Amino acid sequence: MKLLKQFWWILPLAFIAFYPVTLAGGSPYWSGLLIFVGIYVILTVGLDLLMGYTGQISVGHAAYFAIGAYASGILTAKYGFSPLGAMVIGMVLTGIVAWALGRPVLALKEYYLAMATLAFNEIVVTLIIGLEWLTGGASGLRDIPSFSIFGLVLSNHVHYYYFVWAIVIIVIACSLAVVRSPFGRTLVAIHSDEVAARAFGVDTAKYKTRIFVLASVFASMAGSLFTHYMGFLAPDDFGVLTSINILVMLFLGGIGTIFGPILGAFFMKLLPELTYQIHDYELLLSGLILIIVLVFMPKGLFGIFTAIWEKMFAKADK
Amino acid sequence: MKKFFVLIILCSVFVIFTGVGPIMAQTKAPYKIGGIFPLTGYLSWLGEYKKKGSELKVELINKAGGINGRQLELVVYDDQSSPETGSRVAQRLVSKDGVIAMIGTASVPISGAVASIGNRYKIPTIIGSGYEVDSKKDHFVFNSAHKTDFAVERPFEYFKGKGITKVALLMPIGPLGELGGGLARKYAPKYGITIVGEERFDVKAPDITAQLAKLRTLGPQAVFSFCTGEPAALVARSMAQLGMNIPVLVSHGNANPGFLKLVSNVNIPILVPAGRAAAPESIPDNDPCKRVILDFNKAHQQKFGEPANYYSAEMVDAVDIIAAALKVVPTADGEKLQDAIEKTKGLVGMNGIYNFSTTDHHGTVLQDMMVLTVKDGKWQVLLK
Amino acid sequence: MTDFSHIVQFFFSGLTSGSMYALIAVSLVIVYKVSLLICFAQGEFFVIGALAMVTLVSKGLPMPLAFVLSILISTVLGALVQRMLIKPIQNAGIGNLIVMTIAISLTLRGAALLVWGKESHILKPFSSGAPIPVLGATLQPQVLWIISITIVVLIMIWIFFEKTKLGIAMRACAENRLGASLMGISTDKAALLAWAWGSGIGALAGMAVAPLLFMQYGSGVMPMVKGFIAVSIGGLSSIVGSVVAGLLLGTVEAYTIGLISSKFSDTIVFSLLMVVLIFKPSGLFGKG
Numbered sequence: 001m002k003l004l005k006q007f008w009w010i011l012p013l014a015f016i017a018f019y020p021v022t023l024a025g026g027s028p029y030w031s032g033l034l035i036f037v038g039i040y041v042i043l044t045v046g047l048d049l050l051m052g053y054t055g056q057i058s059v060g061h062a063a064y065f066a067i068g069a070y071a072s073g074i075l076t077a078k079y080g081f082s083p084l085g086a087m088v089i090g091m092v093l094t095g096i097v098a099w100a101l102g103r104p105v106l107a108l109k110e111y112y113l114a115m116a117t118l119a120f121n122e123i124v125v126t127l128i129i130g131l132e133w134l135t136g137g138a139s140g141l142r143d144i145p146s147f148s149i150f151g152l153v154l155s156n157h158v159h160y161y162y163f164v165w166a167i168v169i170i171v172i173a174c175s176l177a178v179v180r181s182p183f184g185r186t187l188v189a190i191h192s193d194e195v196a197a198r199a200f201g202v203d204t205a206k207y208k209t210r211i212f213v214l215a216s217v218f219a220s221m222a223g224s225l226f227t228h229y230m231g232f233l234a235p236d237d238f239g240v241l242t243s244i245n246i247l248v249m250l251f252l253g254g255i256g257t258i259f260g261p262i263l264g265a266f267f268m269k270l271l272p273e274l275t276y277q278i279h280d281y282e283l284l285l286s287g288l289i290l291i292i293v294l295v296f297m298p299k300g301l302f303g304i305f306t307a308i309w310e311k312m313f314a315k316a317d318k
Numbered sequence: 319m320k321k322f323f324v325l326i327i328l329c330s331v332f333v334i335f336t337g338v339g340p341i342m343a344q345t346k347a348p349y350k351i352g353g354i355f356p357l358t359g360y361l362s363w364l365g366e367y368k369k370k371g372s373e374l375k376v377e378l379i380n381k382a383g384g385i386n387g388r389q390l391e392l393v394v395y396d397d398q399s400s401p402e403t404g405s406r407v408a409q410r411l412v413s414k415d416g417v418i419a420m421i422g423t424a425s426v427p428i429s430g431a432v433a434s435i436g437n438r439y440k441i442p443t444i445i446g447s448g449y450e451v452d453s454k455k456d457h458f459v460f461n462s463a464h465k466t467d468f469a470v471e472r473p474f475e476y477f478k479g480k481g482i483t484k485v486a487l488l489m490p491i492g493p494l495g496e497l498g499g500g501l502a503r504k505y506a507p508k509y510g511i512t513i514v515g516e517e518r519f520d521v522k523a524p525d526i527t528a529q530l531a532k533l534r535t536l537g538p539q540a541v542f543s544f545c546t547g548e549p550a551a552l553v554a555r556s557m558a559q560l561g562m563n564i565p566v567l568v569s570h571g572n573a574n575p576g577f578l579k580l581v582s583n584v585n586i587p588i589l590v591p592a593g594r595a596a597a598p599e600s601i602p603d604n605d606p607c608k609r610v611i612l613d614f615n616k617a618h619q620q621k622f623g624e625p626a627n628y629y630s631a632e633m634v635d636a637v638d639i640i641a642a643a644l645k646v647v648p649t650a651d652g653e654k655l656q657d658a659i660e661k662t663k664g665l666v667g668m669n670g671i672y673n674f675s676t677t678d679h680h681g682t683v684l685q686d687m688m689v690l691t692v693k694d695g696k697w698q699v700l701l702k
Numbered sequence: 703m704t705d706f707s708h709i710v711q712f713f714f715s716g717l718t719s720g721s722m723y724a725l726i727a728v729s730l731v732i733v734y735k736v737s738l739l740i741c742f743a744q745g746e747f748f749v750i751g752a753l754a755m756v757t758l759v760s761k762g763l764p765m766p767l768a769f770v771l772s773i774l775i776s777t778v779l780g781a782l783v784q785r786m787l788i789k790p791i792q793n794a795g796i797g798n799l800i801v802m803t804i805a806i807s808l809t810l811r812g813a814a815l816l817v818w819g820k821e822s823h824i825l826k827p828f829s830s831g832a833p834i835p836v837l838g839a840t841l842q843p844q845v846l847w848i849i850s851i852t853i854v855v856l857i858m859i860w861i862f863f864e865k866t867k868l869g870i871a872m873r874a875c876a877e878n879r880l881g882a883s884l885m886g887i888s889t890d891k892a893a894l895l896a897w898a899w900g901s902g903i904g905a906l907a908g909m910a911v912a913p914l915l916f917m918q919y920g921s922g923v924m925p926m927v928k929g930f931i932a933v934s935i936g937g938l939s940s941i942v943g944s945v946v947a948g949l950l951l952g953t954v955e956a957y958t959i960g961l962i963s964s965k966f967s968d969t970i971v972f973s974l975l976m977v978v979l980i981f982k983p984s985g986l987f988g989k990g
Contacts, residue, residue: 358815358820359920360920362820363820363821363822366820491965491968517959517964518964518965519959519964520924520968522915522921522924523719524718524719524722524911524914524915525715525718525719525914525956526715527711527714527715527718527839527840528711528712528715528716528956528957528959528960528964529959529960529964530711531707531708531711531712531715531839531960532708532712532959532960532964534708535708547822548822548916551916552916559833559840559842560711560833560839560840561840576821579824580822580824580916
C-alpha cells in the first residue's frame with residue numbers, strides 16, 4: 001500500500017502511454033483529442049507556476065501561446081525552416097519578450113497587473129491581424145507542414161501524440177523540480193508576503209521575471225505543437241477568451257498544485273464531447289460547473305482527488 | 319450424383335447468405351455526410367440557415383428513395399465560430415463518425431482549418447464561404463459558394479455603367495475585410511475605378527463616423543464595405559447620419575430577409591450582390607435554376623415557415639453535388655468521389671449550374687451573381 | 703477644401719463611444735470602491751438590461767416603464783448574484799474572486815443565449831430625431847441621452863455617498879473595512895448594495911447605448927473590456943476619474959482612427975494603456 005502511495009504517478013503515466021491502443025482504439029480522433037489536451041496542459045501548468053505559486057495574475061497567457069504558434073507557422077510555412085528550429089526560435093523570441101516585459105509589468109499589483117496582461121494579449125492579437133503580409137491576417141495562415149525532427153516526419157496521429165505527451169511530461173517534471181527547489185520556495189514566499197520577502201533581501205523582481213519567462217516559454221512550446229497539428233492558424237484562437245479559458249482550467253483543476261491544471265485541461269477539453277448534442281447549453285454549463293467548483297470545492301478537482309486519496313490511506317494506515 | 323447436387327445447393331445457399339448479408343447491410347447503412355456549421359458564436363445567425371437548408375435537402379433526397387437505394391445521413395456539429403473547434407469536430411466526423419464527405423463552415427479561417435482536415439484524410443469537403451480553393455493544394459476541397467470575386471466584379475460592372483469611378487473602402491477588421499479589400503484593388507483597374515482611400519473599423523464599435531468623415535474628405539462617389547449583417551447596417555446608417563448620399567456596396571452575405579429589417583429606415587442606396595436564390599421572381603422562366611429554387615423554397619416554407627435564402631442555397635447545392643457524385647461512385651471511396659465531383663458538369667443547383675474541373679473547384683460563373691438593391695423594404699434587381 | 707468638419711466629427715465619434723465607456727466604468731468603480739472587487743460580469747448586466755428592455759417594449763409596455771423595470775430586474779439580479787455567489791467565497795484569494803466573476807459572466811451569457819437566442823435585437827432611440835448638425839459634423843441625439851443619464855447618475859451617486867447615512871457608511875466600509883465593522887456598519891449590506899448599484903448602472907449603460915448598437919447575447923464583452931481600460935486609466939478609486947477616463951478613451955480612439963491609422967488603432971490604444979499602467983500604476987486620477 002505504501003508503495004502505491006509513493007508511486008501513484010505510475011498509474012496516470014501508464015494510462016497516457018497505453019491510451020492510443022486502449023481507449024482510443026487506434027482512432028486518430030481520440031488521439032487527436034488528447035493531443036489538444038496535452039497542449040493545454042502545458043499552457044495551464046505554466047500559468048500555475050506564475051499564478052498559483054508566485055501569485056501573479058495573468059489574464060493574457062494566450063499571448064505567448066500566439067507568439068510561439070505564429071513563429072513556428074511563419075518560419076516553416078513561408079521560409080522553409082525546420083519545425084524543430086522554428087520552435088526553438090519561437091521559444092527564444094517569447095523568452096526575450098517576457099524578459100523585457102517582466103520587470104515593469106510584474107511590478108504592478110492585482111487588477112492593474114491583470115489589465116496589463118490583458119492589454120498585451122490584445123496587442124499581440126491586433127498585431128497579428130494588422131500585419132497581414134506576414135501572418136495571413138484574420139483570414140489565417142495556411143499550409144503549415146507537420147512536425148518533423150531531422151527528417152523524421154510526425155504526420156501520423158499516434159506518433160505525434162507520443163511526441164506531444166513526451167514534452168508534456170518533461171514540462172511537468174520541470175515544473176515539479178522548480179516548485180520543490182529553493183527557487184520555488186522563494187516564489188511561494190513572495191506570494192504570501194512580497195514586502196517581507198524584500199525585507200529579507202530577496203530581489204523579488206528577478207524571481208518574478210524568471211518564472212514569468214519560464215511560463216511564457218512553456219506557452220510558446222505549446223503554441224508550436226498546436227501549429228503543426230492544426231496545419232492552419234488563425235488569430236481567433238489566441239485572444240483574451242482563450243486566456244480566460246486557460247484560467248478557468250487552472251481554477252477548475254486546482255490552482256497551485258501542478259497536477260490540478262492537468263485535470264482542469266482534461267475536463268475543459270473533454271466537456272464538449274459530452275455536450276455536443278446540446279451545444280447551445282455549453283456556455284451556461286461551463287459557467288455553472290465553475291461556480292459549483294469555486295463555491296464547494298475551492299481546491300478544485302485535484303483537491304477532491306487528494307481528499308479521497310487521503311481518506312483511503314488514513315484507513316489503511318490504521 | 320445426388321451428393322454433388324446437395325453440395326452445389328449447399329454452396330449456393332452458403333454463398334447467397336454470406337453474400338446477401340453484406341449486401342443487405344450495405345443497402346441499409348446510410349451514407350454519412352458531416353455538417354459543420356456555426357451554431358453558436360458570432361456567426362451563429364447564419365449557421366442556422368445553413369443547417370436547416372442542408373437537413374431539408376437530405377430529407378427530400380431520402381424521401382425520394384435515397385441514393386443507390388441507401389439513405390443519406392447528415393451528422394451535424396457546431397464549430398462555435400472557432401477554427402480550433404472546427405478542426406476538432408472535423409476530426410471527429412472523419413475518425414469517429416466515419417463520414418464519406420463533409421459540408422459547411424461559414425468563415426474563411428474556419429474553412430481553412432476544416433479544409434486542412436479534409437485534405438489530410440482524403441475526405442471530399444464542400445465549404446460555403448469566401449475561402450479561395452487552390453485546386454492543387456486543396457485537392458479534396460470544393461466551394462459551393464459563389465467566388466467572392468463575383469461579388470466584387472458585378473457591382474464594379476454596375477458602377478462602370480453608372481459612371482462611378484471613385485470608390486472608398488471601409489473594411490471591417492477581420493477576414494472579410496481583408497478579402498474585400500484585396501479583391502477591390504485587384505478588379506478596380508479592369509472597370510476603370512480608382513480606390514481613393516481605405517479605412518478599417520471594428521464591427522463591434524458603437525460609432526464609425528470618424529472613419530467615414532475621413533473618407534468623405536477624399537470625395538468618393540461610392541463606398542465599398544465588405545461586411546455582413548449588423549456591421550453593414552451600421553455602415554449604411556452612419557453614412558446616412560453624415561449625409562453621405564452615395565451608394566454603399568456591401569457583401570453578398572446580406573442577401574437575406576434579416577438584413578432588410580436592419581436597414582428598414584436607412585435612406586441611402588444600398589447595393590447587395592446575390593445569387594438567384596435571393597430574388598427568385600426576377601429569374602427568367604427559361605433559366606433551369608428557377609425550377610430548382612422554387613421547388614426547394616416551397617418545401618422550406620412548408621417545413622420552416624419561411625423561404626430558403628442565399629445561405630441555405632449554398633449548402634443545398636453542396637448536398638446535391640455529393641449526391642450526384644455518389645451515384646457515380648456507390649462505394650464512396652474518397653479519391654474516386656473527389657474525382658467524380660471534379661468531373662461534374664452541368665449540375666443545376668440553386669446557386670447556378672456547376673461545372674467543376676481540375677483547375678476550378680468553385681464551379682459557378684460570374685453571371686450567376688446579380689446586383690440587388692433595397693427598395694421599400696424589398697429587393698430590387700439592378701443588374702442581372 | 704480645408705473644412706475641419708471631419709476633425710469635429712472625430713470628436714463626436716469619440717464622444718459617442720466615450721460616453722458608453724464612461725458609464726460602464728462608473729458601474730465598475732462603484733462595485734470596487736465598496737467590495738474591492740472588479741466584476742468581470744459587468745458586460746452581462748449591460749446586455750441583460752438592454753435585452754430585457756427590448757423584450758418588455760416588444761410586449762407593448764411604454765418605453766419609460768420598460769426602462770424602469772429593466773433597471774429593477776438587473777439590480778435585483780446583481781444583488782442575488784452577490785448574496786448567493788460572491789458572499790460565500792468573499793474570503794478566498796483575489797484570484798478565486800476574479801474567476802468567480804468570470805464564471806458568473808459565462809453563466810449569465812449562456813443564459814442570455816438561451817433566453818434571447820443568437821439574433822441581434824434592435825432598440826429604438828429614446829427620442830426620434832435627425833442627427834444633430836454642429837459645425838459641419840453630426841451627432842446622434844441618443845448620445846445626448848447617454849451623457850445626460852451619466853450626469854444624473856453622477857449626481858445621484860454624489861448625493862447618496864455624501865449626504866445619506868447609508869452612503870456615508872458604505873464609504874466608510876470602502877476606506878476602512880475593519881473600522882467600519884467595529885462601528886457596527888454592516889459590511890455585508892454595503893457589499894450587497896454596491897453590487898446592486900453596479901449592476902443597475904451597468905444595465906442602464908446597456909439600455910442607453912442599445913439604440914446605437916445591435917444587441918445580442920455576446921455584445922457585452924467588448925464594452926466591458928473598454929470599461930476596464932477606462933477604469934485602469936482613470937484609477938480604481940475615483941468615480942469622476944473613471945468618467946473622464948472613459949470620455950478620454952473614446953476621444954483618443956477616435957482621433958487615432960481618424961488621424962493615424964484605423965488598422966492599428968486598437969494596438970495603439972492598448973499600448974498607451976500599458977504605458978499608463980507602467981508609469982502611473984494607480985491611474986491618472988487615482989491615489990497610490
